[in-house]
Amino acid sequence: MIGAVIADLASEVTAADGVATTDETIAVAVDAGGDVAVACDRCALLALRVADHGRIGWAGGHVETSAAVVAAALESARAGDPLELILPAPSPVAAVATASAPAAAATPADLLAIARGLRDRLARDGRLVEVWAERSAGRVEVGNTRGVALGYDVTLAGVGATVIDRAGGPACRVHLAGAELPGPEQVERLGREVDDRLRPPLLEELPRQSAFTAWFEPRAVRTLLRPLLARLTGAEWTDRAPPVPPLDPRLTVIDDPLAPLRPGSRPIDDDGVVTRRLTLIDGGRAVTGVLDLATAARLERPATGHGWRRGMSAPAIGFSNLLVEPGPDDRAALFRALGTGLLVADLAWGPAPNPEPGAFRVHAPWCFLVEDGAVVARLPRAIVAGNVFDLFRRVVAIGAETDWIGAARVPSVIVDGVGVGA
Amino acid sequence: MRERLERAVTAVPDGYVELRLRHRWVTTLVFRRQRLEVATQYETLGGVARCLAPGHGWGAVAFTDADRATTAVERAYELSLETHPTPPIALAAIPIRQVEQAEALMDDPRTVPLKTKRGLLEQLTGELLGADRRVVDARTSYVDAVHETWLATSEGAWLHDLRSETSLSALAVASEDGSEERAIESVAIPGGSGAIRPHGGIFRSVAESAVGRLHAMPVRPGRYPVVLDPRASGALVLQAISSHCRAPTRGAERDLLPVGTRIGPDCLSVGDDPTAAGLRTSLWLDDEATPVSHTMLVRHGVVVGHLHTRETAARASAAPTGHALAPALRSVPVARPTNTYLAKGQGDLEQLLAAVSLGVYVADVQGITEEARRLSLAPGAARMIRRGELAEPIKCPPIVADLYSWFGRLEAVGGDFVWDSSSSATQDPGPNRSVTTGAPHTRFVDLEIAPMYA
Numbered sequence: 001m002i003g004a005v006i007a008d009l010a011s012e013v014t015a016a017d018g019v020a021t022t023d024e025t026i027a028v029a030v031d032a033g034g035d036v037a038v039a040c041d042r043c044a045l046l047a048l049r050v051a052d053h054g055r056i057g058w059a060g061g062h063v064e065t066s067a068a069v070v071a072a073a074l075e076s077a078r079a080g081d082p083l084e085l086i087l088p089a090p091s092p093v094a095a096v097a098t099a100s101a102p103a104a105a106a107t108p109a110d111l112l113a114i115a116r117g118l119r120d121r122l123a124r125d126g127r128l129v130e131v132w133a134e135r136s137a138g139r140v141e142v143g144n145t146r147g148v149a150l151g152y153d154v155t156l157a158g159v160g161a162t163v164i165d166r167a168g169g170p171a172c173r174v175h176l177a178g179a180e181l182p183g184p185e186q187v188e189r190l191g192r193e194v195d196d197r198l199r200p201p202l203l204e205e206l207p208r209q210s211a212f213t214a215w216f217e218p219r220a221v222r223t224l225l226r227p228l229l230a231r232l233t234g235a236e237w238t239d240r241a242p243p244v245p246p247l248d249p250r251l252t253v254i255d256d257p258l259a260p261l262r263p264g265s266r267p268i269d270d271d272g273v274v275t276r277r278l279t280l281i282d283g284g285r286a287v288t289g290v291l292d293l294a295t296a297a298r299l300e301r302p303a304t305g306h307g308w309r310r311g312m313s314a315p316a317i318g319f320s321n322l323l324v325e326p327g328p329d330d331r332a333a334l335f336r337a338l339g340t341g342l343l344v345a346d347l348a349w350g351p352a353p354n355p356e357p358g359a360f361r362v363h364a365p366w367c368f369l370v371e372d373g374a375v376v377a378r379l380p381r382a383i384v385a386g387n388v389f390d391l392f393r394r395v396v397a398i399g400a401e402t403d404w405i406g407a408a409r410v411p412s413v414i415v416d417g418v419g420v421g422a
Numbered sequence: 423m424r425e426r427l428e429r430a431v432t433a434v435p436d437g438y439v440e441l442r443l444r445h446r447w448v449t450t451l452v453f454r455r456q457r458l459e460v461a462t463q464y465e466t467l468g469g470v471a472r473c474l475a476p477g478h479g480w481g482a483v484a485f486t487d488a489d490r491a492t493t494a495v496e497r498a499y500e501l502s503l504e505t506h507p508t509p510p511i512a513l514a515a516i517p518i519r520q521v522e523q524a525e526a527l528m529d530d531p532r533t534v535p536l537k538t539k540r541g542l543l544e545q546l547t548g549e550l551l552g553a554d555r556r557v558v559d560a561r562t563s564y565v566d567a568v569h570e571t572w573l574a575t576s577e578g579a580w581l582h583d584l585r586s587e588t589s590l591s592a593l594a595v596a597s598e599d600g601s602e603e604r605a606i607e608s609v610a611i612p613g614g615s616g617a618i619r620p621h622g623g624i625f626r627s628v629a630e631s632a633v634g635r636l637h638a639m640p641v642r643p644g645r646y647p648v649v650l651d652p653r654a655s656g657a658l659v660l661q662a663i664s665s666h667c668r669a670p671t672r673g674a675e676r677d678l679l680p681v682g683t684r685i686g687p688d689c690l691s692v693g694d695d696p697t698a699a700g701l702r703t704s705l706w707l708d709d710e711a712t713p714v715s716h717t718m719l720v721r722h723g724v725v726v727g728h729l730h731t732r733e734t735a736a737r738a739s740a741a742p743t744g745h746a747l748a749p750a751l752r753s754v755p756v757a758r759p760t761n762t763y764l765a766k767g768q769g770d771l772e773q774l775l776a777a778v779s780l781g782v783y784v785a786d787v788q789g790i791t792e793e794a795r796r797l798s799l800a801p802g803a804a805r806m807i808r809r810g811e812l813a814e815p816i817k818c819p820p821i822v823a824d825l826y827s828w829f830g831r832l833e834a835v836g837g838d839f840v841w842d843s844s845s846s847a848t849q850d851p852g853p854n855r856s857v858t859t860g861a862p863h864t865r866f867v868d869l870e871i872a873p874m875y876a
Contacts, residue, residue, distance in 0.1 A: 031671040036505040039754065040497065041484035043468075061464045062486050072463045079536040081458045108504055130671070164677075170794035210873070235454065239559075298457070314450060314460045348793050357602055361819050361872075363793040380794060383822060383872070421872045 017144035025136040032128040045311030093267040097260040099153035104137035121191035148272040179261035203377035213341035214418040218403040218410040237289025247284040248395035257320035264320035264407035271307035327398025335373040337397040361385040385419035430491040434499040439576040443469035473498040479505030514735035524584040529614035531566035553629035559595035579711030596632035605631035610845035638815040647781035654787040656859030669734030686829030696760035709755040714744030763860035767835030781807040836862035
């Protein structure tokens with residue numbers, strides 16, 4: 001599809017590139033009362049960029065209206081800024097698994113079976129359980145006027161639950177996603193995660209201490225990474241010197257588009273740049289950021305293969321699969337390292353006092369008091385505060401086990417001096 | 423179009439069928455500092471067919487071509503047959519209306535060249551960056567959209583609606599002596615680029631806000647009377663009250679504030695009015711074709727009503743309120759607020775401040791988050807109140823309290839009611855849908871303000 005559009009444009013403009021995607025999504029949901037809803041969504045989208053008389057234009061739309069998308073891209077170029085954009089030439093790409101045949105073939109009945117399996121696992125007296133399962137299957141085609149023409153199949157499947165304890169407390173939300181359909185082992189892992197969160201007794205009053213050593217589990221670490229990753233994206237990376245202050249030398253973060261069957265896996269980015277594994281933070285020091293083709297051209301740097309251009313969404317720079325390198329400590333060692341402190345399973349990120357320098361102050365409804373290596377209570381009123389960059393300088397231990405949280409593989413991290421209030 | 427859609431909703435043998443189709447024309451411009459990052463226009467057509475076969479659950483199919491509406495209805499019917507809820511889903515009866523509101527737009531943004539819109543945003547971005555040497559970064563955007571919506575149901579309801587809206591937003595980052603602060607402002611109104619032009623002053627004021635925060639001192643932790651500006655008051659009411667007065671899906675009623683619950687003093691009255699004139703989020707019919715109605719949620723501190731879809735209304739033996747709204751074009755409708763407001767009381771800001779010898783004034787709100795009815799209001803800007811007057815700017819951390827604590831501490835509601843024209847949205851997971859809030863100034867007593875970062 002994209003090849004035909006690009007070929008038609010080749011004689012009209014200096015250069016053009018684009019991404020065509022097809023997608024069929026099936027979603028099932030079972031609410032707390034047992035009602036089932038099934039939805040199906042199909043679409044084919046086109047994102048097109050043209051370089052005309054040195055000016056760049058961009059437009060997106062449905063494949064069915066590709067002529068209108070072309071016209072809108074040309075109009076955009078007339079209003080756009082000059083930019084010397086050199087499109088990539090065809091290059092060999094690495095093999096990476098991006099789709100699962102069973103996921104692509106899954107029916108509403110298959111997804112309902114997965115959702116109901118999770119619901120049965122989570123059901124208890126006194127709990128309200130809502131579950132959902134979803135899979136999308138489609139194809140991504142990337143092309144440009146220099147001859148790049150590559151397509152790859154993609155699937156994404158996920159299952160999740162919201163569990164409410166009738167006795168009180170916040171809704172407990174868990175989910176997982178990957179290119180393959182979730183199996184019984186992963187459903188069981190979600191079940192254990194919910195049980196671990198809801199089992200400890202509640203302690204409404206916080207201990208009289210304003211700073212704790214805290215064990216952030218993978219979901220919470222993924223959230224804490226947000227200000228750090230923002231500093232490594234696009235012009236944020238090049239505008240600051242240094243973009244990220246030195247962190248604990250045990251911290252290494254990698255972007256890996258070639259990890260098989262993960263949400264961010266792809267052999268080529270949406271700008272036609274071949275993707276590769278990239279170390280972002282090496283031993284606590286930021287070594288590179290991520291750039292798409294247009295930002296790289298503006299900054300006169302090489303593109304890193306992190307362009308995302310899908311349908312009507314504006315072109316964006318984004319990571320693929322993030323890997324935070326694990327440490328040496330198993331769970332028992334982490335409990336020993338923590339001794340007495342807090343275990344934070346998840347964080348509710350929100351508007352921070354000042355996100356520019358990394359300051360945050362957020363609800364931590366899944367925060368547990370640990371005494372002498374054992375979880376003794378949940379602190380539903382806890383608020384966690386600090387500065388992300390300071391916290392990642394005060395690392396006590398990094399876990400050996402990792403979890404995939406969406407497109408990020410993350411270990412637990414224990415840090416010192418975490419501010420806690422109610 | 424009407425004939426095609428009305429034929430499609432009769433394509434299945436029985437049950438309820440609802441067909442929504444929307445054509446959108448959107449222009450987006452984004453500047454980073456003085457550099458244009460995005461300048462684009464697109465149009466999209468999409469719809470959703472939703473079926474409820476007798477004795478079964480909902481089946482829904484999204485589609486992107488009006489010619490496939492009949493096929494989508496047939497497939498949605500098949501999906502509905504795959505579900506077996508117990509007891510069966512019932513829908514409350516509604517008056518059947520046929521509404522045509524598709525007259526030509528007075529200020530149609532589709533007729534304005536992209537270059538002209540770019541010129542407007544470039545000029546405003548220049549004003550922001552030139553406002554002060556300490557402004558080191560800016561991200562600005564202009565978005566206009568025209569929506570044409572068609573809705574047909576198997577019960578004979580019909581809606582054809584054409585409307586436009588335009589928004590501007592600006593983020594300014596100021597830096598000096600190692601201190602870095604940011605401020606955000608936005609405005610969204612019905613109409614086109616002609617209507618938005620007079621609101622360009624937000625670009626200069628957002629720069630001034632960011633600079634003003636640079637050397638503000640953190641507030642000393644403690645308990646203070648707090649005065650919220652209308653925007654913060656409206657956001658608090660939306661998150662704390664309207665969100666808990668939306669009838670939920672079956673089994674999840676725990677989050678609902680029961681009718682008859684006292685949550686605040688007599689001066690607290692809250693409603694949701696989708697019929698309010700001149701607001702971009704006002705409606706004729708909701709996404710189930712129910713005629714919208716002004717609904718009181720809290721009267722004199724006591725919960726008196728909920729927002730309903732047809733399904734939740736039938737379950738609660740209540741009347742549908744016209745608040746079944748889909749967060750995105752191809753989503754299915756759930757009960758959501760439209761124009762939520764805190765009813766006005768008496769007096770103005772000066773009178774609310776006069777009773778405060780030492781307190782905190784919250785001017786603007788960055789956002790409100792909630793976990794298990796604990797609400798955290800992050801001030802956008804704040805000042806001390808000293809001897810009844812606004813004093814020096816301060817840095818104020820999020821103010822956290824339980825829902826009942828917030829409104830139990832409400833002492834006074836001003837008479838200076840305004841609708842907030844900033845672009846806002848509810849905090850639901852997934853795609854959001856815009857909500858307008860309206861409120862006057864409010865004063866709360868004895869709210870705890872924690873240390874800044876620990």
